[in-house]
Amino acid sequence: MEVRTLQGIGVSAGSAYATAVVVAPPVTAPADEPAPADADAELVRVKAAFEQVAAELDARAARADKTAAQILTATALIARDKGLHKAAGKHLAAGSGPATSVHRAVEEYAAQFEALGDYFAERVTDLRDVGSRTIAAVLGVPAPGVPTLTAPSVVIALDLAPADTAVLDRDLVAGIVTQEGGRNSHTAILAAQMGIPAVVHCADALSIEAGTSVSIDGDSGAVVVNPSAESVAALADRDSKRATLLSATSGPGKTSDGHAVGLLANIGGVDDAVAAGAQDLEGVGLFRTEFVFLSAKTAPTLEEQTDIYTRVFQPFGTDRRIVVRTLDAGADKPLAFADLGAEENPALGRRGLRLSQARPELLETQLKALAAAASATGADVRVMAPMVATVEEAKWFADQVAAAGLPKSGVMIEVPAAALGARHVLAPVDFGSLGTNDLAQYTMAADRMQGALSDLLDPWQPAVLNVIKAACAGAAELGKPIGVCGESGGDPLMALVLTGLGVSSLSMAPSKVPAVRFALSRHSLEACQRLAESAVSAATAAAAREAVLSAADPELQALLT
Structure with missing residues (x-):
């Protein structure tokens, strides 16, 4: 063999x-599918097939955990999209067979999603899966x-x-x-x-x-x-x-010489919070609240949000921090109840805080709900805004947070402008958090949902590390803490580099915490600083990682090679 x-x-x-x-493999339409004898009747059958797929997705959501259920529910909404149904009807009326009409409608939408990029590009796989399952239902064959x-x-x-x-x-x-x-x-x-x-x-x-x-x-x-x-x-x-090795370390994150580095969880809902709250970590570094909104047809009420946030906060008691990102939506993560109109480049449009400024009532309700949940649980809640680029935006957000009675405000550093101007942008707020996924996307001009651009989006790209270095320097000048909540925070080697650059906390999938804790425990702060310098000085992403790996503690090397 x-x-x-x-x-x-x-x-x-x-x-x-x-x-x-x-x-x-996906089910495809027959190449020689005949034209429908009755286009209107076939449209009824196609719509029923879409609904069958949506119902199956809803049934799967009922058996899945909270995060998966939210994704499945959002995918079911694609199957129920009236625009998609209308597009299929157009092709039926033009003489295409039912399966072919579904395929062509899906591909039209897929092309639009890919052109929009970011969140929409991420949904192309979901869209095509819905299309394939619908074609299978139309043809009466097993689903892929x-x-x-x-x-x-x-x-x-x-x-x-x-x-x-x-x-x-x-x-x-x-x-x-x-x-x-x-x-x-x-x-x-x-x-x-x-x-x-x-x-x-x-x-x-x-x-x-x-x-x-x-x-x-x-x-x-x-x-x-x-x-x-x-x-x-x-x-x-x-x-x-x-x-x-990993079982031998526990407790708060710190380097071998005692320098504290908070180890936190990224969560998206109540089930995530319950699971993370039971683990050996120091709280939440990123609560993605958009999951509360994305599957809703109308804006969640104050009472609905307060109930969800209360259940998210409870597992962490009063002594573990919970960093909440306010609604990160907009043209690239569309909300039926907050449509600001079509944009040519949604990834650079009115998303995140920009949407909140255009629709301030959404942010006002969310902050009131967060304050009510924090009061009910006594939780250590800190609120940060996404897509902040200027000091004026940071100041506006800090004022909204203070008006809601919440004690600490922060901003996401995911735009190079905010990183390079961190000593100004962080001045009105209490902390910053580096969203390394978007920061890499904007620094490298590469859509982070395009798998073909993975090399450009490698978190080890020296250009991205140098932007992070600038943000950390700005935070240090102000004496403000700055964390990382992007995926790079869960890489044990990268955690050493980020610590060396001045990051004070790392947030990640809870399953990644033990390896990061171990890596930190085997290196002093000075060693992390040396590793960071070798990474930012490298010519390529591969050279940056190799430089750090070759100089890392041998036991960590053994874990990673």
């Missing part, structure tokens, strides 16, 4: 070895997706739609490999939350045949087909040593 090694992007740590199971698993398996797919990822059996899915997708895809986010080793953007992944033995390394991104017994044993030995 030929041994082959494929390379992708590791997005969920750990290794796996099992038999490959290949996800059923993960086959029934009877033994531990490595799931191989072009990409995984939320409908598939959200209901994976953690006891039987040993690992995930996708040929497409990026660091911020739904597959990456949900796999990390579920603790399933995963590799995305792995070229030729679909060349792996079902039934083949596969090993994957969710750290390095290596996928080995027909691996040797020795290499499988080496991965298992590394995982065993990792578990032993």
Whole structure:
């Protein structure tokens, strides 16, 4: 048997070895589908097929955890989109068959989503999955997706739609490999939350045949087909040593010489909060409140929001901080009740705080609800705004937070202008938080949802690290704390660099906290500063990571190689 090694992007740590199971491909429309005899009647049937898919997604949402349920519910809304139905009807009237009409309508929408970029581009996989499932319903054939698993398996797919990822059996899915997708895809986010080793953007992944033995390394991104017994044993030995080493550290994050670095969780809802609250971490560094809004047809009321926020805050008691990001929506994350109109470039449009300034009643209600929930629970709540670029915006937001009676305000540093001007932008607020995903996107002029641009969006890009360095310098000049809540905060090596640059807290998927805690405990602050300097001085992303890895503590090297 030929041994082959494929390379992708590791997005969920750990290794796996099992038999490959290949996800059923999308169902496509017949090439020779005849024109409908009665276009109106066929439209009724197509709409019923869309609704069947939506109902199936709702049923899956009812069985999934909170974060997955929110994603599935949002995907069901795509299936119920009247504009999509209308587009299918247009093609039916023009003589296309029902399955072909669904396909053409979906592809029209997909092209629009890809052109809009960011959140919309992220939803193209979801949109096409809805289309494929609807075509299957129209044709009366089985829907695409993960086959029934009877033994531990490595799931191989072009990409995984939320409908598939959200209901994976953690006891039987040993690992995930996708040929497409990026660091911020739904597959990456949900796999990390579920603790399933995963590799995305792995070229030729679909060349792996079902039934083949596969090993994957969710750290390095290596996928080995027909691996040797020795290499499988080496991965298992590394995982065993990792578990032993990581179990030896606990408590607050700190370097070997006692420099404190807060270790916090990224959460998106009540279930996430309950799970994170039970773990050994210091609170929440990013509560993404947009999940409260995105699946709603009307603006959530003060009472509805207060109830949700209260349940999110309760698991953390009164002594662990909760950093809340206010509504991060806008043209790229559309809300039916806050439509500001079409924009040519939504990623650079009225999103985040810019939407809040255009629709201040949304922010006012949200801040009142957060204040009420904080009062009811006694929680240490700190509120920050997304997409802040200027000191005027920071000052406006700080005033709104103070007027609501909340004690601490902050801003997200995800726009290069805010990073370079941090000594001014942070002046009116109490803290800053680096959103490294968007910061990389805007620094490198590369859509962070485009898997093909993953190299540009590598968090080790020296240009991005230098922008972070500038933001940390501005915060230090003011004596203001600055954290990281982007995905790079969960990388043990990158955590050392960020600490060396002056970051005071790191927020990540809770499953990543033990490895970051261990990495910090093996290095002094001075060592972190040296590693940071070597990274920002490197010529390439690969050279930056290699410089840090080669100089890191040997035990950490053993965990990561």
